[in-house]
Amino acid sequence: MNHTATAERLKYQLALPFLAANHLVRRTGIDYHDMELFKDVNPLDWEDWHWQVKNRICAKAELAKIINLTKEEEDGMKRASGKLALAITPHLATLMDPVDPNCPIRRQFVPLGAEFQVTPHEMSDPCAEDRDSPAPGLVHRYPDRVLLLATECCAAYCRHCTRRRMVGDKPHVCAPTKFDEALEYIKSNRKIRDVLISGGDPFMLENDELEEIIKGVRAISHVEFLRIGTRVPVSLPQRINEDLIKMLKKYSPIWLSIHFNHPKEINKRTKSACDMLSDNGFPLGSQTVLLKGINDKPYIMRRLMHELLEIRARPYYIYQCDPVKGTAHFRTPVAVGINIIEKLRGHTSGYAVPTYVIDGPGGGGKIPVGPNYVLSQAKGKYVLRNYRGKIYTYIE
Numbered sequence: 001m002n003h004t005a006t007a008e009r010l011k012y013q014l015a016l017p018f019l020a021a022n023h024l025v026r027r028t029g030i031d032y033h034d035m036e037l038f039k040d041v042n043p044l045d046w047e048d049w050h051w052q053v054k055n056r057i058c059a060k061a062e063l064a065k066i067i068n069l070t071k072e073e074e075d076g077m078k079r080a081s082g083k084l085a086l087a088i089t090p091h092l093a094t095l096m097d098p099v100d101p102n103c104p105i106r107r108q109f110v111p112l113g114a115e116f117q118v119t120p121h122e123m124s125d126p127c128a129e130d131r132d133s134p135a136p137g138l139v140h141r142y143p144d145r146v147l148l149l150a151t152e153c154c155a156a157y158c159r160h161c162t163r164r165r166m167v168g169d170k171p172h173v174c175a176p177t178k179f180d181e182a183l184e185y186i187k188s189n190r191k192i193r194d195v196l197i198s199g200g201d202p203f204m205l206e207n208d209e210l211e212e213i214i215k216g217v218r219a220i221s222h223v224e225f226l227r228i229g230t231r232v233p234v235s236l237p238q239r240i241n242e243d244l245i246k247m248l249k250k251y252s253p254i255w256l257s258i259h260f261n262h263p264k265e266i267n268k269r270t271k272s273a274c275d276m277l278s279d280n281g282f283p284l285g286s287q288t289v290l291l292k293g294i295n296d297k298p299y300i301m302r303r304l305m306h307e308l309l310e311i312r313a314r315p316y317y318i319y320q321c322d323p324v325k326g327t328a329h330f331r332t333p334v335a336v337g338i339n340i341i342e343k344l345r346g347h348t349s350g351y352a353v354p355t356y357v358i359d360g361p362g363g364g365g366k367i368p369v370g371p372n373y374v375l376s377q378a379k380g381k382y383v384l385r386n387y388r389g390k391i392y393t394y395i396e
């Protein structure tokens with residue numbers, strides 16, 4: 001590595017004290033004024049989510065001004081067009097290590113050539129969502145809950161995305177689909193008590209567009225529980241602003257399912273977006289996808305879970321990466337996920353232990369997988385092991 005690269009790395013490491021405890025407030029990423037591409041940006045523009053979306057990095061030439069592209073990344077960029085195109089917000093760009101190709105933010109948002117290899121058992125719709133869709137934009141799998149796919153757009157496109165068959169083909173157009181048929185279906189099915197509005201990312205819609213959907217769902221009396229799935233606290237924290245909060249509060253309670261994969265995604269700006277949501281009464285649950293080379297080490301996952309608790313987000317699920325086409329390079333053996341739970345359960349606060357699940361390929365839904373603590377069971381007697389491997393007998 002040459003001297004310039006070493007200096008760059010040092011500056012970056014000072015800016016991001018990765019994996020050091022209690023540094024959330026100090027961890028900020030690179031100051032955008034120090035970046036060639038953004039050095040003249042007005043702070044008011046930087047904080048404007050529309051500006052962030054308009055100025056996303058979607059081309060190789062722009063990305064090359066931020067990171068030293070590897071051959072693998074150049075290859076991926078050349079081929080990433082159409083479905084799941086490249087889009088990286090300026091905010092995310094400040095978190096990318098310019099010199100380390102293994103940077104977890106780079107790995108998640110910059111395509112690699114490996115993405116274009118399809119392995120056996122991979123599918124375009126591994127969770128069979130299209131099959132279980134009784135109306136446009138609606139997925140109905142479990143008896144009492146549905147998923148409403150509000151938009152195909154996201155602030156940035158995660159290369160491991162399960163819905164890569166549908167997201168990202170119109171990265172600059174976020175027109176909401178009309179949901180009359182979906183709302184009618186929910187209305188006529190009184191068993192549905194839980195609606196998750198997801199996508200794409202529903203927070204890519206304008207407030208009035210999103211409000212139209214929320215209002216429609218809230219008008220259905222048997223819907224008790226409303227959730228919104230979003231990744232903007234990570235990719236576009238500027239979207240969480242007063243106007244959005246004001247609109248959402250009219251329809252409280254709303255739970256937010258957020259998506260964090262690595263401690264590096266949690267920083268000062270993200271924390272303030274999550275604080276704004278929590279302070280205004282929106283409970284946060286975080287989902288994480290297990291990704292090879294990114295968060296597949298127990299110490300990284302433990303740090304992530306702890307930092308999530310620090311920003312008042314309850315770790316909810318760790319997902320085995322779905323067998324979606326072009327994601328083999330992200331998938332780990334299932335044993336890796338089980339071992340992570342083994343290293344969490346009992347070793348840290350119960351609130352920091354999510355459920356590890358595999359989405360049953362072909363539409364089986366979420367199936368919990370984890371270490372086995374029941375060693376044997378006979379009439380009235382259970383032989384159990386604890387987190388340290390000590391054996392105990394429980395008499396019923």
Ligand code: SF4
Nearest residue numbers: 154157158161200231
């Ligand atoms: S934010 Fe969610 S839907 Fe959008 S690309 Fe990432 S994983 Fe897919």
